[in-house]
Amino acid sequence: MSIASEAPDNAFFIGLMSGTSLDGVDGILTSLSGKQFAAYLPFPDDLKQALMALQAPGENEIHREALAANQVAQLYAACVHALLQQAGIPASAVKAIGAHGQTIRHLPASGYTRQINNPALLAELTGIDVVADFRSRDVAAGGQGAPLVPAFHQACFGSVTETRVVVNIGGISNISILKADGTVSGFDTGPGNMLMDGWIHQHLGRDFDEDGQWAATGTVVPALLAAFMAEPFLQLPPPKSTGRDLFHTQWLANILASQPALAPQDVQATLTAFTALCISDAISHYAAETAAVYVCGGGVRNTQLMTLLQQALPMPVSSTETLGVAPGEVEALAFAWLAARFCDRLPGNLPAVTGARGPRILGALYPA
Ligand SMILES: Nc1ncnc2c1ncn2[C@@H]1O[C@H](COP(=O)(O)OP(=O)(O)OP(=O)(O)O)[C@@H](O)[C@H]1O
Ligand SMILES: [Mg+2]
Structure with missing residues (x-):
């Protein structure tokens, strides 16, 4: 699967997804020409426990959230480095990383959804432009902020x-x-x-x-x-x-x-x-x-x-493998695609799906 984008043919995008299962981070490196690499890094036990604890109200949340966000960014960066190594390409060949972050609250009815990550740290550790916080704009436009895929x-x-x-x-x-x-x-x-x-x-x-x-x-x-x-x-x-x-x-x-x-x-x-x-x-x-x-x-x-x-x-019910995409790679690929949409300043949401007032460009840029 390649990514439709106005980027040159040799530009790569990276998608990083860590979902509500709290199992770890799935990463995909993909290009317009269809070359693709995948990596998965499980959450260390202490990070998993910290993220699980942040799902509910608790003491000193701001501090604990910031520390967990830094750890998420470090694991994301390790995933990026594993992808670059596999592909044998330098960071400069990657146009942008689409980083989902880790959901710790999803309350669109209260006007927010929170995916923690430290995108500034991720940009610092990788030297690659990071697009993050994909859901907030859709929520700001009255949508659910989900699903975005x-x-x-x-x-x-x-x-x-x-x-x-x-x-x-x-x-x-x-x-x-x-x-x-x-x-x-x-x-x-x-x-x-x-x-x-x-x-x-x-x-x-x-x-x-x-x-x-x-x-x-x-x-x-x-x-x-x-x-x-x-x-x-x-x-x-x-x-x-x-x-x-x-x-x-x-x-x-x-x-x-x-x-x-x-x-x-x-x-x-x-x-x-x-x-x-x-x-x-x-x-x-x-x-x-x-x-x-x-x-x-x-x-x-x-x-x-x-x-x-x-x-x-x-x-018939089958896996997406039937259509040529490994089932474990689809969601990370979606965030590489959403990063490419952001770079082209194209909307990523579907108002018919999320209920937002209209199509919106999703994400915020943290330049390399
Ligand atoms: N061999 C297996 N047998 C049964 N369940 C499995 C197996 N391998 C993985 N899983 C399930 O898949 C989960 C991880 O799936 P996945 O990464 O797609 O979820 P996620 O992180 O919540 O992602 P997203 O939010 O993007 O949908 C694990 O927590 C586990 O429940
Ligand atoms: Mg997962």
């Missing part, structure tokens, strides 16, 4: 002959509905891996349920699934977006408190079914005519989840 999904995966749906299953899941006439819609469907990750961590100390194997040993509990599905967010019409602000550990604890005692693997099976059902319901309701569903994000690797998703939908 549908425009890229359209550019990358759209078809002129059929409707396609792209689903990103990160911490949260979001869908992009790409119609043959070029119309794009999209929204957050609800949880992705986030609740499953939290539950297995609580019970088995693991970061995630590898291939959905633990969930596969359990049985879906219909009453619990119904209680999950009663979450009002799921009934809201788009535009809508969500995050850890809603689907946090306490959200799950509150619902479980209203249920009889359940085997932990049955809860995991039900959480997996819940994620699949939120996605399949959204597709059935808003894109029943879609010819095919393409999935990206870490959730693709949860075989149990992918099986449930296919069972719930009549059209």
Whole structure:
């Protein structure tokens, strides 16, 4: 996948994405000519814990946020250096880095969303122009600031002959509905891996349920699934977006408190079914005519989840690999694309998706 931009053919862009799963940073280095390199650096445990703690109000947040932002920037810079080394190119060959930052609050209804990073430090450590803070302008224009990837999904995966749906299953899941006439819609469907990750961590100390194997040993509990599905967010019409602000550990604890005692693997099976059902319901309701569903994000690797998703939908469900893009690379690629859009001073948001008053150029520049 190459990036449409007015930059010269040999210009590279870097996209850095660290999502709500809090697993680490995915980096992509890509050029107009289609050359592409990928790197992934996991968050060290102390940074993961610091970021997790910042998801909720707490003492001395400003100081803790600043320190965590510096650490995020340092990890981002290490990812950039790994990409440059792989590609064998100097920093000067890269036109810009699109750095998402780490979401610690997403409250568009209160007028803000916060992705922490220290873009000034990142520019200092890499010697490359950094474009950061992609979501705030859309929120300032009355939008959700999310999801931002549908425009890229359209550019990358759209078809002129059929409707396609792209689903990103990160911490949260979001869908992009790409119609043959070029119309794009999209929204957050609800949880992705986030609740499953939290539950297995609580019970088995693991970061995630590898291939959905633990969930596969359990049985879906219909009453619990119904209680999950009663979450009002799921009934809201788009535009809508969500995050850890809603689907946090306490959200799950509150619902479980209203249920009889359940085997932990049955809860995991039900959480997996819940994620699949939120996605399949959204597709059935808003894109029943879609010819095919393409999935990206870490959730693709949860075989149990992918099986449930296919069972719930009549059209074929596969990973974006089917269309030639590795599912783990799509979101980082989107931020390289958004950086290129910024450099060309072109809008990155889709008002039909985010609810913003109009198209806006997204991001703020920190020159090298
Ligand atoms: N082998 C696997 N089996 C099951 N789940 C996996 C596997 N590998 C990764 N995952 C899941 O994918 C998650 C990471 O996915 P990803 O990086 O796409 O999410 P994210 O960081 O929240 O991204 P974004 O916000 O951009 O969507 C992990 O937290 C885990 O839940
Ligand atoms: Mg991730």
